[in-house]
Structure formats: C-alpha cells, structure tokens
Amino acid sequence: xxxxxxxxxxxxxxxxxxxxxxxxxxxxxxxxxxxxxxxxxxxxxxxxxxxxxxxxxxxxxxxxxxxxxxxxxxxxxxxxxxxxxxxxxxxxxxxxxxxxxxxxxxxxxxxxxxxxxxxxxxxxxxxxxxxxxxxxxxxxxxxxxxxxxxxxxxxxxxxxxxxxxxxxxxxxxxxxxxxxxxxxxxxxxxxxxxxxxxxxxxxxxxxxxxxxxxxxxxxxxxxxxxxxxxxxxxxxxxxxxxxxxxxxxxxxxxxxxxxxxxxxxxxxxxxxxxxxxxxxxxxxxxxxxxxxxxxxxxxxxxxxxxxxxxxxxxxxxxxxxxxxxxxxxxxxxxxxxxxxxxxxxxxxxxxxxxxxxxxxxxxxxxxxxxxxxxxxxxxxxxxxxxxxxxxxxxxxxxxxxxxxxxxxxxxxxxxxxxxxxxxxxxxxxxxxxxxxxxxx
Amino acid sequence: xxxxxxxxxxxxxxxxxxxxxxxxxxxxxxxxxxxxxxxxxxxxxxxxxxxxxxxxxxxxxxxxxxxxxxxxxxxxxxxxxxxxxxxxxxxxxxxxxxxxxxxxxxxxxxxxxxxxxxxxxxxxxxxxxxxxxxxxxxxxxxxxxxxxxxxxxxxxxxxxxxxxxxxxxxxxxxxxxxxxxxxxxxxxxxxxxxxxxxxxxxxxxxxxxxxxxxxxxxxxxxxxxxxxxxxxxxxxxxxxxxxxxxxxxxxxxxxxxxxxxxxxxxxxxxxxxxxxxxxxxxxxxxxxxxxxxxxxxxxxxxxxxxxxxxxxxxxxxxxxxxxxxxxxxxxxxxxxxxxxxxxxxxxxxxxxxxxxxxxxxxxxxxxxxxxxxxxxxxxxxxxxxxxxxxxxxxxxxxxxxxxxxxxxxxxxxxxxxxxxxxxxxxxxxxxxxxxxxxxx
Numbered sequence: 001x002x003x004x005x006x007x008x009x010x011x012x013x014x015x016x017x018x019x020x021x022x023x024x025x026x027x028x029x030x031x032x033x034x035x036x037x038x039x040x041x042x043x044x045x046x047x048x049x050x051x052x053x054x055x056x057x058x059x060x061x062x063x064x065x066x067x068x069x070x071x072x073x074x075x076x077x078x079x080x081x082x083x084x085x086x087x088x089x090x091x092x093x094x095x096x097x098x099x100x101x102x103x104x105x106x107x108x109x110x111x112x113x114x115x116x117x118x119x120x121x122x123x124x125x126x127x128x129x130x131x132x133x134x135x136x137x138x139x140x141x142x143x144x145x146x147x148x149x150x151x152x153x154x155x156x157x158x159x160x161x162x163x164x165x166x167x168x169x170x171x172x173x174x175x176x177x178x179x180x181x182x183x184x185x186x187x188x189x190x191x192x193x194x195x196x197x198x199x200x201x202x203x204x205x206x207x208x209x210x211x212x213x214x215x216x217x218x219x220x221x222x223x224x225x226x227x228x229x230x231x232x233x234x235x236x237x238x239x240x241x242x243x244x245x246x247x248x249x250x251x252x253x254x255x256x257x258x259x260x261x262x263x264x265x266x267x268x269x270x271x272x273x274x275x276x277x278x279x280x281x282x283x284x285x286x287x288x289x290x291x292x293x294x295x296x297x298x299x300x301x302x303x304x305x306x307x308x309x310x311x312x313x314x315x316x317x318x319x320x321x322x323x324x325x326x327x328x329x330x331x332x333x334x335x336x337x338x339x340x341x342x343x344x345x346x347x348x349x350x351x352x353x354x355x356x357x358x359x360x361x362x363x364x365x366x367x368x369x370x371x372x373x374x375x376x377x378x379x380x381x382x383x384x385x386x387x388x389x390x391x392x393x394x395x396x397x398x399x400x401x402x403x404x405x406x407x408x409x410x411x412x413x414x415x416x417x418x419x420x421x422x423x424x425x426x427x428x429x430x431x432x433x434x435x436x437x438x439x440x
Numbered sequence: 441x442x443x444x445x446x447x448x449x450x451x452x453x454x455x456x457x458x459x460x461x462x463x464x465x466x467x468x469x470x471x472x473x474x475x476x477x478x479x480x481x482x483x484x485x486x487x488x489x490x491x492x493x494x495x496x497x498x499x500x501x502x503x504x505x506x507x508x509x510x511x512x513x514x515x516x517x518x519x520x521x522x523x524x525x526x527x528x529x530x531x532x533x534x535x536x537x538x539x540x541x542x543x544x545x546x547x548x549x550x551x552x553x554x555x556x557x558x559x560x561x562x563x564x565x566x567x568x569x570x571x572x573x574x575x576x577x578x579x580x581x582x583x584x585x586x587x588x589x590x591x592x593x594x595x596x597x598x599x600x601x602x603x604x605x606x607x608x609x610x611x612x613x614x615x616x617x618x619x620x621x622x623x624x625x626x627x628x629x630x631x632x633x634x635x636x637x638x639x640x641x642x643x644x645x646x647x648x649x650x651x652x653x654x655x656x657x658x659x660x661x662x663x664x665x666x667x668x669x670x671x672x673x674x675x676x677x678x679x680x681x682x683x684x685x686x687x688x689x690x691x692x693x694x695x696x697x698x699x700x701x702x703x704x705x706x707x708x709x710x711x712x713x714x715x716x717x718x719x720x721x722x723x724x725x726x727x728x729x730x731x732x733x734x735x736x737x738x739x740x741x742x743x744x745x746x747x748x749x750x751x752x753x754x755x756x757x758x759x760x761x762x763x764x765x766x767x768x769x770x771x772x773x774x775x776x777x778x779x780x781x782x783x784x785x786x787x788x789x790x791x792x793x794x795x796x797x798x799x800x801x802x803x804x805x806x807x808x809x810x811x812x813x814x815x816x817x818x819x820x821x822x823x824x825x826x827x828x829x830x831x832x833x834x835x836x837x838x839x840x841x842x843x844x845x846x847x848x849x850x851x852x853x854x855x856x857x858x859x860x861x862x863x864x865x866x867x868x869x870x871x872x873x874x875x876x877x878x879x880x
Contacts, residue, residue, distance in 0.1 A: 085852055086852060086853075086856055088852075089848075089849045089852035089853050089856075090853070092849050093849055093853060096553075099553075100559055103549065103551070103561075104561070109543065111543070113536075113539075113807075117806065118793075119540055119806065119807050119808065121543075121544070121808075122782070122785070122791070124786055124787070126819065126820050127786070127819065139857070140857055141853070141856065141857070142853055142857065173856055209819045209820040210820045228675055228815075228817070230820065231817070231819075231820035231821060235668055250868070252868065253865065253868050253869065256861060256864050256865040256868055257865050259861035259864075259865070260859070260861040260862045260864075260865045262861070263859060263860070263861040263862070264859075294860065294861060295858070295860045296860070296861065300861065338837065342562070342835075345562070345833070346564055346567070347564070347831075347833075348833045349833065349834070350833060350834035350835075350836065351562070351833050351834065351835050351836070352836050352837075353558070353835065353836065353837035354837055354838065354839075355869075356838045356839065356840050356842070356843040356869050357836050357837055357838040357843070358843075358847075358865040358866055358868075358869060359865070360847075360850045360854060360862045360863070360865045360866045361836065361838055361843065361846045361847065361850050361866060362834065362836050363850065363854070363862060364849065364850040364853045364854060364862075365846055365849040365850050365853065366557065366559065366836045366838065366846055367553075367559050367836075368559065368561075368834035368835075368836060369834065372834075373831075375668075377668070377671070378831065378833070379566065379567065379649045379671075379831075380566050380649040380650045380670065380671035380831060381671060381831055382831045382832040382833075383832060383833075383834050385832070387827075391787075391813075391818065391819075391820060391821055391822045392822040392823060392825065393785070393787075393788045393789065393790060393791050393818070393822075393823075394789070394790035394791065394802065394808035394809065394812075394823050395782075395790075395791050395793065395808075396790065396791070396792050396793065396797050396801065396802050396806045396807075396808060397778065397792075397793035397794055397797055398794065398796045398797040398801055398806065399794075399796065400796050402796070403796040403797075403798075403801065406536075406801045406805055406806055407798075407800075407801065408529075409529045409532050409533055409804065409805045410800045410801050410803065410804040410805050412525055412526060412528075412529035413526075413529050413530070413533060413581070413582055413804045413805065414800060414803070414804060416526055416529075416581065416613055417579070417580055417581070417582065418735070419700070419703060419704075420703075420734065420735045420736070421696060421699035421700040421702070421703040421734060421736065421740065422700045422703070422800045422803060422804075423800070424696050424699075424700075425693065425696040425697050425699070425700045425798040425799070425800045426798055426800045426801060428690070428692065428693050428696060428798075429693065429795075429796050429798060
C-alpha cells in the first residue's frame with residue numbers, strides 16, 4: 001500500500017491538491033432537527049429531560065439528576081487507581097502544559113493621552129467554563145488536560161466537565177486527569193443534552209459561559225446551535241498533518257508520523273512534501289514495511305488511501321508555499337534547519353521543528369495545546385488557549401479638559417450620521433454648551 | 441413619558457429584570473432557507489448570481505461584475521467632496537482609533553526550557569479581511585473606521601469592503617472613511633449575496649479569510665452559515681447602555697445618554713441604576729422635558745417604553761453586581777469616583793468612567809472600538825480588536841536531548857489512549873529505541 005503520488009510540476013497539480021484536501025462539513029438536516037428538539041426539551045423540562053436522554057442514548061439510568069455528578073472522592077480514587085507511570089506521565093504533562101499556557105495570560109493595560117484622558121483595556125476571566133469530554137471507547141485524558149488547564153490558568157472561577165458514561169462506565173484516566181487539571185465539577189452526561197444543560201442550566205447542572213471540547217456530530221451541532229447564548233471553541237474537522245522534509249530524516253520516522261495522524265480515523269489526512277524523489281520512494285517503502293505491524297492498520301490504510309499523499313515539490317520554498325495554501329493543523333518541518341523556513345510559514349495550527357519533534361510530543365506533553373484549527377481554518381483561527389477564557393473590556397475616562405476636543409469631533413460625526421441624541425450628549429459636556437432643548 | 445421604575449428591594453425584582461433584559465434571537469426558518477439559496481447560487485454561478493441578486497434586492501443594475509468595484513479615484517473624490525469639518529473629524533477619529541489599537545497588537549514569543557527545547561507562539565496577520573458596511577439610509581462612516589482600522593493595524597494584506605448601493609447611490613462619508621482607513625478594494629454589493637461572494641470568491645470579488653461588520657437579519661444569517669469556511673465576528677443584537685449613577689451627574693446629561701442608545705432602534709435598551717430615589721425622579725423629569733425636542737422622539741419613546749428602566753438600588757455596590765449580571769455592551773460609571781467601582785466590574789463591553797465620559801465619545805473617536813458584545817455576550821467575548829485579525833501558531837522545537845524525556849511521557853500517555861502509532865513515533869526517537877516493527 002502506498003499513498004497517491006503527486007508532482008507539483010505536473011499539469012493539474014493545483015486542482016488535484018485542492019480536491020484531495022477539500023473538506024466540507026455537510027449540515028445534516030436530520031441531525032439539526034434532532035438536536036434542536038433535544039435542546040428544547042432540556043430548556044423546557046430541565047433535569048427530567050437530561051435523565052431521559054441519558055438513559056436513552058447512553059444506556060445510563062439513574063433515578064435522580066444529582067446522581068449524575070461525580071463526587072470529588074471518586075476523582076481521588078481514580079487518581080490512586082491508575083498505574084504510577086501513568087499518573088507520573090499525566091502530572092508531568094500537566095506541569096508542562098500549565099507552564100506554557102501561563103505565558104499566554106494577557107494583562108490589563110492603560111495609558112493617558114496628551115489631554116489627560118485615560119484609555120485602556122481591562123482583562124477578566126470567564127466565570128464558568130464547560131468542558132465536553134467524549135466517553136466510552138475514545139476516551140482521551142490528554143484532552144481533559146488540554147481543555148481544562150487553559151481555563152484554570154486564565155482564572156476561570158469554576159470549570160464544569162461533562163463526560164458521558166455509556167452503561168454507567170467511566171474511564172479512570174479521564175477522571176484522574178480531571179483531578180490533576182483542577183476541574184471543579186464533573187457530570188456523567190454527554191451528547192446534545194449535555195451541551196444543552198451547560199448552555200441553559202438545569203437544577204443539577206450549572207449554566208456556563210462557554211463550552212469547549214471535541215465531540216461527535218450531535219455535540220458539534222448542539223454547540224453551533226447554542227452559540228451566541230454561550231461562547232464555543234471551534235468546530236473541529238478531521239485531524240491533519242503536513243510534513244515538509246528535506247530528505248535528511250529517517251524515512252521510518254516520517255512514515256510513523258504520517259501513520260500517527262492516519263490512525264485517528266479514515267477521514268484524517270497525512271501529506272508529505274519533499275523535493276527529493278528518492279526520499280519519497282524510501283518513505284513509501286517504510287510505509288509498506290511498517291503498515292502491517294500497526295495495531296490500527298486498517299484505519300491507517302483507509303485514511304492514507306482516501307486522503308494521504310506523497311508530493312514531490314520543486315524545492316523546500318515551494319513546499320512551504322503549498323503548506324500556506326493548505327493551512328494545516330499540524331505542520332512538521334522535518335528538516336535540518338527549520339529556523340530558515342519558519343519565517344515563511346504563514347498559516348498553521350502548530351509547527352513542529354526539526355527531525356526529533358514528532359507531532360506526538362505536542363499532542364501530549366511539550367506544552368502547547370493540542371486543540372488546533374483544522375480544515376484550513378488556521379488562516380484565521382488559533383490553538384485553544386488562555387485567551388479563550390479571558391475577555392477584554394475597553395476603558396475610557398475623559399477629563400473635563402479632554403471632552404472639549406473629543407466632544408466636538410464626536411458631535412460632527414454623530415450629526416453626519418443623523419444621530420442627534422448622540423451628538424447632544426457630547427455637546428452638553430462642552431464648556432460653551434448651549435443645549436437647551438435642541439438648539440445647538 | 442417615563443420608563444418603567446424598578447426597585448431592587450421589591451419582591452420579584454430579579455424576575456422582572458430578567459424578563460426586561462431577555463433577548464432571544466429567533467432563528468427564522470424562512471430567512472435561513474432564503475439565505476442558503478442565495479449562498480448556493482453565488483457558489484454555483486458566481487458573478488452572474490451576484491449581479492442578479494444586486495439588481496433584484498438593491499435595484500442596482502450593472503452589465504458587468506467589474507462595474508461593481510469602486511475605483512480608487514472615486515474614493516479620493518469622496519474625500520474631497522465632504523465638508524472640511526467632516527473630513528477633519530474623520531481623520532482625527534481615525535488617528536485616535538489607530539493609536540489605541542496599536543497597543544493591542546500581539547507579539548510572537550518563545551523560550552527555551554531546561555532541556556533545551558524551544559517553545560513559543562508565532563503571531564501572523566490574516567491575509568484578507570472582508571468588511572460589511574450597511575448602505576442606504578443607515579450609513580455609518582464611523583463603522584468603516586472601527587472595522588477597517590484594527591485589520592490595518594494587525595497587518596492584514598488586503599482589506600475588501602462591501603457596501604450596498606441602493607439604486608446605485610453611495611454615501612460620500614462612507615467612501616471617504618474607507619479611503620482614510622486604508623481599505624484596499626470596495627465593492628457595491630450587499631446582503632447575503634455579498635457575504636457569499638466574500639466567503640467563496642467569484643471572478644470579480646476575492647475570497648477573504650474573515651468577514652466582520654454589522655448588517656440586517658439576512659447578513660447576520662449569511663455570516664452564521666458561512667462560519668467555519670471563513671471566520672466571522674460576533675452576531676450583534678440590539679445595542680444597550682447601562683448607566684450607574686451616584687446622583688452627582690447633571691440629570692439632563694444622563695437622560696441624553698439614555699436617549700443616545702434608545703435612538704438606534706426600538707429594541708435598543710437603556711437602563712439607569714442609582715441608589716438615590718430623588719435623582720431617579722430628576723432624570724425622569726429630564727426625560728419628559730427633553731424627549732419632545734428630539735429628532736427621533738418616536739423611536740426613543742418606543743424603545744424606552746418597551747425596554748428602558750430606571751432602577752433604584754440599595755447602593756452602588758449592588759448596582760455593579762446587577763450590571764455584572766447583565767454584562768452590558770456599554771457601561772457608564774457616571775460617578776464621582778469611578779476608579780473605586782472599576783475593580784468590581786466583571787463583565788462589560790466598554791466602560792465609560794466619570795460624568796464627562798458619555799458613550800458617544802467611545803462611539804466615534806476616543807480610541808477603543810465601538811463594535812462590542814451585546815445581549816450578555818460580554819460574559820465571554822470582547823470588543824472587535826486587532827486580535828481578531830491576527831492568529832497564533834504554536835512552535836515546538838525539541839532537541840535530541842529534549843525528546844528523551846518528552847518522548848517517554850508521550851509514549852505512556854499515547855499507549856494509555858491506544859494510539860500506538862503516536863507512541864511509536866515518539867519511541868523511535870529515543871536513544872535506546874528498539875522499534876523494529878512493533879516490538880517495543
């Protein structure tokens with residue numbers, strides 16, 4: 001099995017690349033309607049609806065909504081139950097992620113202008129953040145850390161996590177990660193009903209200000225529908241990696257890096273760009289040899305066949321230009337001198353530099369967030385970060401002196417827009433104000 | 441005419457306030473479907489569809505899509521045509537807005553950890569931003585400045601503005617503001633068809649990465665529908681002001697500040713909180729006396745009747761607590777010592793401090809942006825700013841030394857998540873690597 005080969009010099013290359021990388025999230029009318037009904041149900045009937053949907057969709061039946069909350073000592077028990085090596089790894093990862101994210105914290109600032117007006121920006125954290133964590137087979141403790149720690153560093157008052165418990169089952173690693181990350185409350189609910197409960201609040205589940213975290217199509221659709229009432233993070237598409245290699249990295253390493261993306265699911269995308277045809281051949285051979293040894297060989301094979309590619313480029317500069325067009329979620333600069341290429345990289349969620357920096361390090365423990373913009377949205381959006389849990393208020397303090405100039409400017413512009421109450425509220429504050437009912 | 445009176449001590453106050461301030465944007469199925477059809481039309485037929493919709497909805501007929509672009513010398517002509525006082529006011533406002541926003545620019549950073557790994561965050565601007573400007577009667581040149589200048593300061597390569605020209609008519613102040621703000625290209629298109637053209641690109645209109653700016657329900661719905669393909673700013677609800685007054689500000693000033701919000705439209709909201717009942721009475725009298733003198737008296741009256749309130753609070757502290765619950769778009773701290781209240785303000789789009797700082801100054805020329813979060817979304821979102829036109833890429837550069845520890849941590853966590861390609865891509869880079877096809 002070898003992924004398709006493309007050559008940037010071949011006619012039709014641009015179109016072929018565009019077709020290969022196109023990803024359109026189809027809005028599914030059936031899902032939209034089902035989700036709207038679930039949200040309306042939770043708004044109208046609160047906990048009763050949440051209990052009903054949780055029994056129906058997760059096979060998880062409890063008599064009282066308060067039983068959906070996981071007690072703090074259950075989190076402690078999970079932390080004690082996991083293997084010491086796993087606990088150490090989670091704690092070490094949390095420490096590094098926290099350290100990196102602390103550098104993202106924004107500070108309030110202000111200044112005085114020449115008229116003595118004070119202007120500034122005040123930074124405050126959100127009060128309550130909701131974190132959606134998928135349950136069941138695809139349980140990712142690393143996602144708990146990546147979603148909760150930025151909120152914690154931002155200074156959010158309360159972090160509420162929801163995680164479905166199919167047939168009542170919970171993953172100890174996920175609960176342990178919640179404890180390590182400092183999650184305040186955990187509820188065993190999932191799906192659109194969990195998003196609805198977080199957005200609107202029920203008796204048992206507190207309403208939050210923003211909901212982050214990955215989920216299936218029902219969760220994603222629910223987030224889109226409650227957007228506006230609460231904040232949401234991005235809507236994630238399939239995961240992608242783009243590797244730019246100068247031919248100096250062990251081809252087995254690069255093959256495995258491509259696999260590590262492809263093993264997520266069949267829609268995941270793994271692309272290698274390289275100006276050396278012999279090296280592309282070597283990677284293709286590594287793929288052939290290593291693929292049969294992989295636990296998830298079937299998924300990897302399907303993903304590489306449907307959406308993978310080995311691309312021959314004219315040179316490394318062209319590889320970077322192609323990468324900028326694709327704005328990949330993960331970009332590996334697997335080259336001897338990544339610093340030389342870096343200034344030309346315009347759009348990417350995360351950039352992994354040098355042959356040792358496999359994406360996996362960033363997925364788990366290097367420090368930066370692993371929640372990254374997919375499907376070309378790195379053109380305009382950023383990794384999940386502390387800034388997602390802080391917001392800004394503008395500050396304006398005009399002195400009596402300051403209003404004399406600003407008031408005149410505002411008055412001219414407001415009258416130009418026929419907004420005379422605006423104009424008069426400024427004019428009244430001028431020293432030679434003559435507002436006595438409209439005559440200005 | 442006097443707005444309703446509320447008393448924070450009265451039974452049922454919380455419910456009354458909640459009801460008064462509730463704002464639910466109803467999704468209108470008819471509008472959704474109409475917009476989806478327009479977007480599909482523009483995607484499928486490009487300029488032909490844009491021409492057709494522009495003729496139908498704006499009564500603006502041209503033969504060739506290239507005629508929809510406004511030439512640079514038309515912008516120059518507009519700048520020459522407006523009154524010198526207006527030009528001065530626009531230029532002065534632009535200067536102050538630019539100066540404030542330059543302080544919002546984010547810088548890239550990086551650091552080395554103790555193992556010599558390099559970690560950081562690279563900031564880059566968007567390539568192309570689209571700005572929607574309403575046309576016709578409600579033409580706001582100030583909005584051109586407020587939307588375009590942050591993009592310019594961020595370093596966006598190209599700013600594309602769309603503004604409908606009903607029956608071919610354009611507003612000189614809007615074109616002059618576009619020239620002053622440094623807009624690169626202007627197209628006379630509007631509605632959902634303009635949003636569709638910006639999101640998907642046509643032969644005449646370039647595709648952009650993010651669309652910002654206010655618009656009617658069709659524009660807002662179109663922005664929501666293209667979200668994900670491009671970035672969007674917030675979806676704005678009706679404008680709001682909340683004034684907290686200690687009773688020391690001229691009641692006429694406060695009445696006019698309330699009017700200046702109410703004159704926008706009948707759904708706008710103006711609320712005054714004050715612990716002094718006599719002062720509330722005085723403001724009510726000012727409202728009675730000044731209202732008949734206002735050009736937009738009918739709109740103001742309707743807005744104050746439907747959504748306005750004068751609220752008696754126990755003290756200023758309670759007023760701030762109520763304000764935090766409402767998370768107002770505009771908050772005036774019309775008190776002698778606003779600095780004392782400021783630290784308690786948790787949620788607000790913009791905070792206007794002291795009796796001289798009428799909201800109007802911020803709307804036009806103080807410096808901060810006038811595009812602000814409405815309908816309680818200041819709980820989780822921020823004014824439009826330079827940060828909306830920049831994005832971040834995470835940087836990770838692991839040394840051979842550094843991967844020895846990080847690789848082990850990542851391997852443990854990846855195996856815990858059954859992602860063995862992830863684990864092996866890290867393990868291969870360890871010095872004692874023994875990956876030879878799966879045996880680790």
